[in-house]
Amino acid sequence: MRHGTAAAASRPAEIGATERRIVLRAADGIALAASWVDAVGPRRGVVVLAPAAGVSQRFYRRFVSWLAQRGHAVLVFDFRGIGESRPRSLRGFDADFDHWVLDLDAALAHALDEAGSDLPVAGVGHSIGGTLLFMAEHAPRLRALVTVGAQTAHWHDYPHPQRWPMALLWHGVMPALVGTFGYFPARALGLGEDLPRGVAMQWALRPWRPLFAGADAAARRRRTLPAVHLMAARDDVFATPAAVDRLLALLPGVAVQRHVIEPAAHGLARIGHFDLFRERCAAAWPLLLSRIDPHHPSLTTRTAP
Numbered sequence: 001m002r003h004g005t006a007a008a009a010s011r012p013a014e015i016g017a018t019e020r021r022i023v024l025r026a027a028d029g030i031a032l033a034a035s036w037v038d039a040v041g042p043r044r045g046v047v048v049l050a051p052a053a054g055v056s057q058r059f060y061r062r063f064v065s066w067l068a069q070r071g072h073a074v075l076v077f078d079f080r081g082i083g084e085s086r087p088r089s090l091r092g093f094d095a096d097f098d099h100w101v102l103d104l105d106a107a108l109a110h111a112l113d114e115a116g117s118d119l120p121v122a123g124v125g126h127s128i129g130g131t132l133l134f135m136a137e138h139a140p141r142l143r144a145l146v147t148v149g150a151q152t153a154h155w156h157d158y159p160h161p162q163r164w165p166m167a168l169l170w171h172g173v174m175p176a177l178v179g180t181f182g183y184f185p186a187r188a189l190g191l192g193e194d195l196p197r198g199v200a201m202q203w204a205l206r207p208w209r210p211l212f213a214g215a216d217a218a219a220r221r222r223r224t225l226p227a228v229h230l231m232a233a234r235d236d237v238f239a240t241p242a243a244v245d246r247l248l249a250l251l252p253g254v255a256v257q258r259h260v261i262e263p264a265a266h267g268l269a270r271i272g273h274f275d276l277f278r279e280r281c282a283a284a285w286p287l288l289l290s291r292i293d294p295h296h297p298s299l300t301t302r303t304a305p
Helices: 057-069 097-115 128-133 163-181 197-204 215-221 241-249 279-292
Strands: 010-012 018-025 031-037 045-050 072-077 121-126 144-148 227-233 256-261
Touching (some): 018 097, 045 057, 057 072, 057 279, 072 097, 097 121, 097 128, 121 128, 121 279, 144 279, 163 197, 227 241, 227 279, 241 256, 256 279
Parallel strands (some): 045 072, 144 227, 227 256
Antiparallel strands (some): 018 031, 031 072
16 A cells, blocks of 8 residues: 555544544455544444545545444445555556455455444445445345446446547547556546556446456346445436446346435535535435435435435
8 A cells, every 4th residue: 555554543534533544455465545434422333435436535534424423433445556555656556346346345344344243334335336336245244235326337328418528538548548658547637546457448448348247247246135225416427327227237136226316406506426425515415324324313304215
């Protein structure tokens, strides 16, 4: 990891929660930077938050602290190659979505162990983090899987008029830059964290190669899972209705509740693909809480699916 061994001391996080920096170990031995934010007051449950591609755990800090204020301990981490789990150089660094599933499973295993038999554990996945939840070995042990903007990055699902510029960027410019630099230099383009070569190329080649192909992946997608909630904002240009349909087709036999988040219903002009976790969209956070912990006492009214 870029910063070596995580500090053992606790320090205050925003909104009064207590944060501990920890190191997780994936099954193949890779070290991952993670943060454990404990609940304020009695614990109601534990949440594991899986970030979007190219998004560090820091992005979710305010939402994580908000959950902690409502009685949920939260574990958030950086996938290998991202944020504080990035090596000194991404050139030659081996990481793809299958590796990220190992990273997510390391986080889920840690949270399940911390929760023991007394507390429920929910998984919250943003974008590809949500898609990976369905592949994780420990997913059947969770109380709920809540995804925000989960999809499979197929260019046919991008909306007009953004479709062609997005297709050119992700399936034309991205592989060209990966071939030049050995990784995708997203920071230089203002597109978040740089992406390891394997992750970037799986994304870039999505029009021609399916994600998570093979018998083992198919078997995992057919497992009995807990409550599954697929959530996406009405104005999300990645997780469009067509994109969510495509993801649902990969989950035969899985009971799924699908939720479209209307920005105006929460007094917002826009939400898009990323902003649900920004503080300006905090008015919509109770909607996520209602899927994580439907009996939370702060939920005075039930939000329609």
